[in-house]
Amino acid sequence: MKRLIIAIVLGLGLLGSSQAAIDTREFANDSQRQRYHDLTSILRCPKCQNQNIAESSSPIASDLRGEIYRMLGAGQSDEQIIDFMVSRYGDFVLYDPPLSSRTALLWLGPATLLLIGGAAIAAIVASRRRRRVAGNALSNTEQRRLADLLQKTNPPIEQDS
Structure with a gap:
């Protein structure tokens, strides 16, 4: 009985998460359909932020899919469609935004933090080594x-010859 209840609860939980966006659009040819799927998978949903517009079920993603469909039907190229989306929503709509003054921190930030962290660790290790060497050194009086x-x-051991 417990297993049945658990199965029902899990099934209902999966049912709610499996409602993905389904578009029933007619395309002139398979090439246009493939371009549509490619474009919707490389553009990020402005509302969801971690989903592309192909997977998002938000109303704005649905509107963007419709806009892409309309622009493909009008004969616009992929670059024109992407440029339109970027001009409207900014570089955020791209998963791989271009390197520019506005996105420099996004591209160079992780490497900069990694270098700063590495330099800090190297400085700490060098400082500890210097302290250990300086702290372990005995004066001449202490050595004697x-x-x-x-x-x-430990008196010296005399050997028999």
Whole structure:
């Protein structure tokens, strides 16, 4: 009985998450259909932020799919469609925005943080090594005293010849 209840609950949970956007659009040819699918998969939904417009079920994604369909029907190229979307929604609509002054932090930020972190770790390790070497060094007086103590506790062993 428990298994049946768990199966029903899981089934209902999956039912709600499986409602993806389904477009029933007619295309002139398979090439146009493929371009449509390619474009909708490379453009990000402005509302969902982590989904492309092909997978998003938000109203704005539906509108963008319709706009792409209309522009494809009007004979516009992929570059024209992407340029239109970027001019309307900014570089955010692209999963791979171009390197520019506005996106430099996005592209160079991770590498910069990695270099700063590596330099900080190297500085910490070098500092600890210097402290360890400086802290372990004995003065001449301490070295003589240590040698005397070692000789007293461990007298030299005489060998029989």
